[in-house]
Amino acid sequence: MxxxxxxxxxxxxxxxxxxxxxxERRITCWELEAVxxxxxxxxxxxPNKMTLRRQTAEHPFGxxxxxxxxxxxxxxxxxxxxxxxxxxxxxxxxxxLGRRPLQQAIQM
Numbered sequence: 001m002x003x004x005x006x007x008x009x010x011x012x013x014x015x016x017x018x019x020x021x022x023x024e025r026r027i028t029c030w031e032l033e034a035v036x037x038x039x040x041x042x043x044x045x046x047p048n049k050m051t052l053r054r055q056t057a058e059h060p061f062g063x064x065x066x067x068x069x070x071x072x073x074x075x076x077x078x079x080x081x082x083x084x085x086x087x088x089x090x091x092x093x094x095x096x097l098g099r100r101p102l103q104q105a106i107q108m
Contacts, residue, residue, distance in 0.1 A: 001031040064088050 006026040010016050019025055030036070043050060068088055073081045094102055 002028050003031055004028050060092065064092055067091065 004026060006024045008024055010024045073084055075081055075084050
């Protein structure tokens with residue numbers, strides 16, 4: 001959800017010429033903008049976190065995408081795509097753990 005903001009104080013502002021050509025400045029912000037600002041602040045504190053994330057979180061998704069043929073989903077619709085993704089994740093779990101531990105976990 002995007003929220004628009006504007007003010008009429010621009011008419012008397014000394015910086016108006018550098019900011020906007022309209023009668024007022026209009027700004028659109030995402031309703032969760034504060035979340036993005038928190039993340040940006042944390043990354044400013046420790047820039048190596050993004051490197052660590054790339055190594056741990058993005059590798060499995062890259063592997064899954066490669067298994068899928070590095071292409072878009074074959075199905076259309078949220079529920080069908082979710083099913084297709086779940087099957088690919090199941091395939092990945094079997095590749096990591098093996099078939100027997102997965103069968104034992106399902107039987108419990």
